[in-house]
Amino acid sequence: MKYQVVIGLEVHTQLTTNTKIFCGCSTRFGAEPNSQTCPVCLGFPGALPVLNKQVVENAIRAGLATNCSITQRNVFARKNYFYPDLPKGYQISQFDLPICQHGHLDIEVDGETKRIGITRIHMEEDAGKLVHADIPGVDDSCVDLNRACTPLLEIVSEPDMRSPDEAIAYLKKLHQIVMYLGICDGNLEEGSFRCDANVSLMPVGSTVFGTRAELKNINSFKFIKQAIEYEIERQAEILDDGGKVIQETRLFDPNTGTTRSMRGKEEAHDYRYFPDPDLVPVLIPDQWIEDVRATLPELPEAKRARYVAELGLPEYDAEVLVSSRELAQYYEETVALFPQAKTVSNWVMGEVSRALNEDNNRSITDCPVTPALLADMLKLMEKGTISGKIAKTVFDEMYKTGKAPEKIVEEKGLVQVSDTGAIEAMVDEVLKNNPAQVEQYRGGKETVFGFFVGQVMRASKGKANPAVVNDLLLKKLKG
Amino acid sequence: MEIIDLTIHELHEKLKAKEVSSVEATRAMLDRIEAVDGQVNAYITVTPEQALVEAEAADKRIAAGDIAPLTGIPVGLKDIFVTKGIRTTCGSRILENFVPPYDGTAVAKLKEQGAVIVGKLNQDEFAMGSSNESSYFGPVKNPWNLECTPGGSSGGSAAAIAARTATATLGTDTGGSIRQPASHCSCVGLKPTYGRVSRYGVIAYASSLDQVGPLTRDVTDAALLLGAIAGHDPKDSTSVNTTVPDYVAGLATGVKGLKIGLPKQYFIEGLDPDVKRAMDEAIALYKSLGAEMREVSLPHTEYAVATYYLIATAEASSNLARYDGVRFGHRAADARGLKEMFAKTRAEGFGSEVKRRIMLGTYALSSGYYDAYYVKAQKVRTLIMQDFLNAFNEVDVLLTPIAPTPPFKIGEKLADPLQMYLSDIFTIPVNLAGTCGISIPAGFSAAGLPIGLQLIGKPFGEATILSTAYAFEKETQWHLKKAPL
Known part of the structure; x- marks a missing residue:
């Protein structure tokens, strides 16, 4: 039965x-x-x-x-x-x-x-x-x-x-x-x-x-x-x-x-x-009863709905972020300092969670990268001082040392290169060394574009501003 | 007058005037215990060494000019009060060797004033009894007639006053356990309103009924001692946070114009003629002092004893569950396994009256009987409370006998527990109503046995019953008569 x-x-x-x-x-x-x-x-x-x-x-x-x-x-x-x-x-x-x-x-x-x-x-x-x-x-x-x-x-x-x-x-x-x-x-x-x-x-x-x-x-x-x-x-x-x-x-x-x-x-x-x-x-x-009600925290259900409705987060992100009160608090504190909800969500769910997991499931309340540090780093990214790729390096360094992101960037010389002249020299070098791929691209195979970007980034040790690299590459390849 | 005959307030004056030291008073009391307690059996434990240390400390305080009303006064405690470092048996084999790690609140308050504790007094086992015959440590004899019981359960506390082996004592009253022995031993016994005195450190019999109170030689002492122990205690949620009046200051208020109620259900056929005569004389005296007498009705009186024996035993069956041999007290020696240890420990540790009440109470709470017994008893209890509140809308104080008869012979009622239970008919309703009552000496039977008079007051009306009692005491000599011992 x-x-x-x-x-x-x-x-x-x-x-x-x-x-x-x-x-x-x-x-x-x-x-x-x-x-x-x-x-x-x-x-x-x-x-x-x-x-x-x-x-x-x-x-x-x-x-x-x-x-x-x-x-x-x-x-x-x-x-x-x-x-x-x-x-x-x-x-x-x-x-x-x-x-x-x-x-x-x-x-x-x-x-x-x-x-x-x-x-x-x-x-x-x-x-x-x-x-x-x-x-x-x-x-x-x-x-x-x-x-x-x-x-x-x-x-x-x-x-x-x-x-x-x-x-x-x-x-x-x-x-x-x-x-x-x-x-x-x-x-x-x-x-x-x-x-x-x-x-x-x-x-x-x-x-x-x-x-x-x-x-x-x-x-x-x-x-x-x-x-x-x-x-x-x-x-x-x-x-x-x-x-x-x-x-x-x-x-x-x-x-x-x-x-x-x-x-x-x-x-x-x-x-x-x-x-x-x-x-x-x-x-x-x-x-x-009313006094107690007034002290109740926002509960996970309400929080999740608010993240979706007011912050525009996808359901999935909201669900993950409210899974614990501490995680949600970390997220909200960061967003308060760097009001780009989705970017912060990506970082909290990505790098922050990964680092904590790898660190013996360390508690978010004990995270060496505080919301203030994370927000500062995101601001550097936004200003173009560092690239997304460098940001990950900076993050790992912050996690290890608790140092301010500006300091890490300065000490390690990680500032993004946006100087057109310097990048142009690297672009020229890459195009010169890879004539076959240039031919392919000009013959219509535009997917090779990523290859050139990668080569330039490698030549710059990751410091070249990707936007500038893209611009110059396009100009040179099409022009 | 010998030291042992003095009241608290008399001895206090002599201590203050340095005519007597506390050590002398304490020695006199210890000598008296040594001399006569073999006949009376009022004490389970006497603490001479500790008492003399406390007396010396009291004398130092007095020498320094720091004297409180109880400083240096030799007092005895019913063995239901837990006392730090002093064996506390509650009259039971199961606690025969129990030495508590803490003092209860009432005891702590006495100690703060510098009272000297001379020993722990005999009682019915777990305060269950009306004759002190259920004690594991043997019955107490009534100093007025050694063949009679002193009443119970605070029999030792009352007998020690009559035998002059303590200046004052503390007892507890669950269904009359202070007032009835006070009546039988011709002393003053006050049961305060439920919540007036902390129960913290008082071994529980029936938690909703138990109340601590003084047994003394006169009304002034009762007022003094109550004042010393009364008041809110954060350690007892059922103690009430109302101010404690100066009971001594209010004693001389007088009874002119006071309305005294005579509950018709308490003046019944079958009341012992000597008791009846004493009540009539008391009524006449109060009238002559300007009090106004009125008959009142407490219609649910006849249900009080049955109600009491359901509620008290139900609570007791639960309160006494902690005596399991695990953490303290008696543990059966040769038990195999857990269940047998519980069963044997309790079978050996408790006496027959305690077992009877545990079984009664367990039955009253059992599934299928709970509504018919426990719940119904609570409803009747409410009606009994209402009876008193109605009566107090008409009068200020109620006057009643304490017991239907003078003290009875040891062994006389043992074979018939129900007869024993019914002897508490006039005291039990006061506990169920949660209000206060006092017993004062009001005469003697033809055979020379004491007869007490009960005055019942409104909730927290201790000051009124004390002043009413004081007016009577001033005009009578009963309290001055000494037991022939």
């Missing part, structure tokens, strides 16, 4: 606040185990949570950026279960009154736009980590509670995706947005952006969803695709054999690309959610 896959995603984004959601401990990653803890995040008797306001603000940002309505009376709830990495025996989360509801994101797959619903976004605290003791002969697990109580937003989509590609497109879009908002560092490997996928199959044409499996432990975009594809195969096989998919949680194994059962429905928890009496309801007045 042919099946239609139905996918819903739950994304946990760790917020980049300096301190935890309910205490003043640092959220820095990678510190000595249990060094960033206090009575509150250790769940000691008598300790009480106090909400970090920045978390609420970040949640509002996420909600506004994903077209959600913001819940104005927020309640935190306790989710009760026992686990050694959960200090209080409950997780403080939100249940029936999440901070954001009824949002959506538009994704594009194969040129088609599709709207993916966002059911809810809620605030919660993370648990700690179990670490297997690396001591020979010791079979104990250790608990590191540095991560306990760090702030998370759980972003839950509607089961609106119908292919692994749609799932990836949604995730990438969401990832891009939280990065633009500056609320999450987006690091999948360190677990700052974690995704669980709910996957089920139904016969093509059906409208009744099948039983779903929840896939966990997927920490890269590549793995998400793998995990979903494997799950489609697995479930299809079960259904084809007349079996039933059981509702369960399955763990993705990146080594084998498969999923395996973690716990079944029979072990499903009754979390006994109830409002946390230690925290008062958080009221979010309209003014707060």
Whole structure:
């Protein structure tokens, strides 16, 4: 039988606040185990949570950026279960009154736009980590509670995706947005952006969803695709054999690309959610929402549209340039200094990106060629001081040394030669040495023209002004 | 008068006049504990060395002219308050050897004033009980009659006042746990409005009901001690940011023209005759002082106990989940695997009353029962709050008994938990409404057992119930009577 896959995603984004959601401990990653803890995040008797306001603000940002309505009376709830990495025996989360509801994101797959619903976004605290003791002969697990109580937003989509590609497109879009908002560092490997996928199959044409499996432990975009594809195969096989998919949680194994059962429905928890009496309801007045809205950055979709409409960039350029907030910012800063949108786009997408890639995927924010340097160099090109070819040399030198382009041009003697007399001597020399090609050209084979240009440029060591070279060559060949 | 018999304000005057040093007062109290606590069992932990160090520090402060109302005063703390470096058990085996790394806010405030902490007081396990019989460290005996319970859960805090083994103590009140033992031991016990005193560093039983308050020898001390611990605390989101009045300054306001309400649901058939007589005498006295009596109705009173045992146990079932043997406290020695460690640790660590309430609360929150029990209880709680607000539209203060009977015998109600639960019928509604109440000595039964009177105030109306209590105390001698120990 042919099946239609139905996918819903739950994304946990760790917020980049300096301190935890309910205490003043640092959220820095990678510190000595249990060094960033206090009575509150250790769940000691008598300790009480106090909400970090920045978390609420970040949640509002996420909600506004994903077209959600913001819940104005927020309640935190306790989710009760026992686990050694959960200090209080409950997780403080939100249940029936999440901070954001009824949002959506538009994704594009194969040129088609599709709207993916966002059911809810809620605030919660993370648990700690179990670490297997690396001591020979010791079979104990250790608990590191540095991560306990760090702030998370759980972003839950509607089961609106119908292919692994749609799932990836949604995730990438969401990832891009939280990065633009500056609320999450987006690091999948360190677990700052974690995704669980709910996957089920139904016969093509059906409208009744099948039983779903929840896939966990997927920490890269590549793995998400793998995990979903494997799950489609697995479930299809079960259904084809007349079996039933059981509702369960399955763990993705990146080594084998498969999923395996973690716990079944029979072990499903009754979390006994109830409002946390230690925290008062958080009221979010309209003014707060509007204040946050005013600080939202221009989001990728709007930016892309503006690049096309106002700067006249091709769709492709716009798409590439807005892929990260930092790249877009670099581009815009350069354009502000050198207002030729397409030329700058060519350089940013070309030389700048190439140099960064070759330099160990260096971040654009760390690029030695600042927007100001790049703009200065483009101005030299525009004035005709250097040719496009020399510009590439200058760029590489700027990247290596961070020196100003004028200085490089001067030091290396790269100034373009526009002196007609000097170039004319070189043109004459080239024509004299290549009589056969001159014959061909005059006989009507005009493609040989490029050959002459190349020869003159080589003779000038690239410094001859190409426009002057063209003019003179034409004059001499035709005349 | 001996040092151990003095109130806070009396001892303060002597310390200030340098008639007595804090070290002398503290020694006297430690000697008294040594002499009589074997009979009373009010203390779980006595801290003589630390107490004397603190007393010496207090004497230095006093010598330097830096004396606050509590400087150098020997106080005891219910063992529910976490104390840095001092074992804090909450009356439970599961915390038998737990030494907290921090002080709670109320304790820190006492320390700032230079109070001397002489020890940690016995209580019902996790404050669950009305007789102090659920403590892992044995029952507390009532100093007025050692065969009787001192009430609970702050039984040690009340018994220490009656036994004169602390000048003043702190307790907590979730359903009557300060007021009822205060009544049974003939001392003053105040349960402030929810949010008046920080709960930070108080081991949680039922977070929406728990409140910290003083147990003292007289009303002035209660006003003093409340003033010292009250106020907004950024570490407790439920503490309320309103100014703390000078409770002592307002004590002499008087009751002339004060409207006192008598809730008809609290003066029922079956009220012990001695209790009834004490209430009648109190009403007559207030009338003679110019107060106006009015009958009022709190129609949802009969649902209070059931409501309380759903909400309190639900919260407790979650609050007590952290005692899992992973990070602190008791851990079962021979468990194999995680689940067994959790189960054995908790089976060994908790007593039967605590287990009963965890199970009740877990049930009330379970899927399929949540709406019928927890949600419904919250709705009834709102109605009970409304009852009080309606009554306070008509009157300034409510006057009621604290308990239907004088103190009962140890063991008398253990076999029947429901009977025990019902004995808190007059105190529980105040916690559900979140408002304040005070218990003051109001007489003795024919058998010589203490009887307390409850005054209930509007939310944040502590000053009014204190001045109302003070007017009564001025005209009576009950609070001056000493337990025969």
